[in-house]
Amino acid sequence: MKKGKYVMIITLSIVCFLLTLIIFMQFKVAKETKETNIDTMQEAELRQQLANWKTKYEETREKTEEISNTLETYKKESTSDIKTKQALEAEYKTLEQALGKTDVEGEGIIISLREKNENELSEDEFITPIVAEDLIYIVNYLKDAGAEAISINDERIINNTDIVDIGDFVNIKINSNYIRTNNYEIKAIGNSSYLESSIFGKGGYAEQLNISGIKATVQKSNKVRINKYNGEIEKKYIEEVN
Amino acid sequence: MNKKREIFILAVMCFVLTIAIVIQIKTVNNNGSTIGSSQSESNLKAQVLRMKEKYENEYRSLENLTTELENVRKNVASRNDELKELEDKIKEANLLLGNTDVKGQGVTITLNDGKSETNLFNPENLLVHAENVLLVINELRNAGAEAICINDERIVNKSAISCDGNVIVVNGEKIGTPIVVSAIGPTSRLSTLERSGGTLEMKFRILGKTAEFKKINSLTIPKYTGIYSYKYAKTVE
Numbered sequence: 401m402k403k404g405k406y407v408m409i410i411t412l413s414i415v416c417f418l419l420t421l422i423i424f425m426q427f428k429v430a431k432e433t434k435e436t437n438i439d440t441m442q443e444a445e446l447r448q449q450l451a452n453w454k455t456k457y458e459e460t461r462e463k464t465e466e467i468s469n470t471l472e473t474y475k476k477e478s479t480s481d482i483k484t485k486q487a488l489e490a491e492y493k494t495l496e497q498a499l500g501k502t503d504v505e506g507e508g509i510i511i512s513l514r515e516k517n518e519n520e521l522s523e524d525e526f527i528t529p530i531v532a533e534d535l536i537y538i539v540n541y542l543k544d545a546g547a548e549a550i551s552i553n554d555e556r557i558i559n560n561t562d563i564v565d566i567g568d569f570v571n572i573k574i575n576s577n578y579i580r581t582n583n584y585e586i587k588a589i590g591n592s593s594y595l596e597s598s599i600f601g602k603g604g605y606a607e608q609l610n611i612s613g614i615k616a617t618v619q620k621s622n623k624v625r626i627n628k629y630n631g632e633i634e635k636k637y638i639e640e641v642n
Numbered sequence: 643m644n645k646k647r648e649i650f651i652l653a654v655m656c657f658v659l660t661i662a663i664v665i666q667i668k669t670v671n672n673n674g675s676t677i678g679s680s681q682s683e684s685n686l687k688a689q690v691l692r693m694k695e696k697y698e699n700e701y702r703s704l705e706n707l708t709t710e711l712e713n714v715r716k717n718v719a720s721r722n723d724e725l726k727e728l729e730d731k732i733k734e735a736n737l738l739l740g741n742t743d744v745k746g747q748g749v750t751i752t753l754n755d756g757k758s759e760t761n762l763f764n765p766e767n768l769l770v771h772a773e774n775v776l777l778v779i780n781e782l783r784n785a786g787a788e789a790i791c792i793n794d795e796r797i798v799n800k801s802a803i804s805c806d807g808n809v810i811v812v813n814g815e816k817i818g819t820p821i822v823v824s825a826i827g828p829t830s831r832l833s834t835l836e837r838s839g840g841t842l843e844m845k846f847r848i849l850g851k852t853a854e855f856k857k858i859n860s861l862t863i864p865k866y867t868g869i870y871s872y873k874y875a876k877t878v879e
């Protein structure tokens with residue numbers, strides 16, 4: 401009788417143990433599927449992901465080739481001071497362009513913003529002057545559409561550029577330079593169709609400006625020229641980590 | 643009379659049976675097609691993972707090559723002062739472009755959505771939007787920030803901050819709340835964001851969102867992991 405009871409308890413504990421194990425396994429599997437959320441993605445999203453990784457891969461590959469070539473040049477020309485200097489200068493030039501310290505030219509768009517005339521305003525419209533926020537959003541839309549260089553009234557947008565209102569929305573300051581006008585010309589280099597639709601597409605920012613009494617027009621061109629940034633780029637507080 | 647009735651019942655039964663068979667076949671067909679699509683989906687998943695791995699391998703080799711390039715460059719430039727000067731300029735440019743991890747004094751700002759009881763009138767205002775983050779970044783630059791990142795994404799000149807539904811996208815990467823903006827620069831000036839009537843109060847706290855501000859003595863900001871590539875813009879003399 402006692403023996404039967406023990407057998408019963410042991411059997412029960414084994415069953416309980418197995419059950420706990422199975423539950424844990426189930427939890428783990430559920431957690432894993434959550435972590436690789438790729439499993440819950442829909443087909444359209446997966447295609448988007450695939451395209452993203454592919455672009456990233458291709459860009460990285462191009463860069464790898466570029467660096468291999470530079471490396472090759474340094475190694476090959478290691479005995480000639482002149483050739484080495486040329487190679488260093490070439491490398492510096494590509495970095496300079498990325499910093500915005502060179503004049504650049506290429507396909508792109510030119511956006512003009514101006515306040516509407518009295519006769520252009522419909523009855524429920526009134527003019528709200530352009531403020532820094534408008535320009536910040538426009539620059540961000542252009543960057544999102546792949547702009548490779550941007551300027552506002554010939555003031556080059558670099559990474560440290562700030563755009564702020566000065567006084568009671570009288571002036572706007574970009575890169576510590578005052579822009580005293582209500583008319584703006586924004587230039588951007590990149591795929592002109594993408595750039596245009598990022599601002600002028602349906603529901604784009606141009607529509608919003610229009611309601612605020614600002615007329616935005618766009619011109620596509622194969623040869624937009626954008627001036628370089630003339631100031632210094634500060635680096636008093638950042639220190640490289642090796 | 644009885645026979646007719648039997649035939650009628652039989653006909654009805656046959657009809658019902660046929661319909662049942664047709665429905666069954668259709669369901670099976672449908673099932674088959676969903677199996678098909680889930681197969682192509684899992685195929686797609688495999689492709690995504692493969693491409694991701696391919697990218698990661700390529701990125702690793704890029705990192706190795708970059709280190710090698712730095713060493714070789716340093717070596718060749720050590721021959722005379724003119725070359726050394728050029729090498730320094732290249733290093734400086736890479737530092738400014740966000741191609742290296744950097745450290746220094748700075749601030750972190752943690753932005754989060756508000757709770758629903760803090761703003762009953764306009765729940766839309768409770769969410770941290772891409773535009774809000776954009777203004778914080780602009781404000782930090784104005785206060786002299788020299789390096790900025792959002793969570794782990796370094797903000798470089800080509801970085802855009804956009805919305806994808808309720809998620810914020812930076813450098814093509816999705817970022818959920820809480821959003822941690824870190825900036826290296828003069829902490830005294832960066833602290834102007836915190837003053838009353840400043841951006842954090844007016845664009846966040848008043849609307850019911852939270853914005854937690856912290857000064858940090860030594861902050862590390864990771865490098866940009868994307869690639870600078872130019873397809874349209876060419877430098878002109």
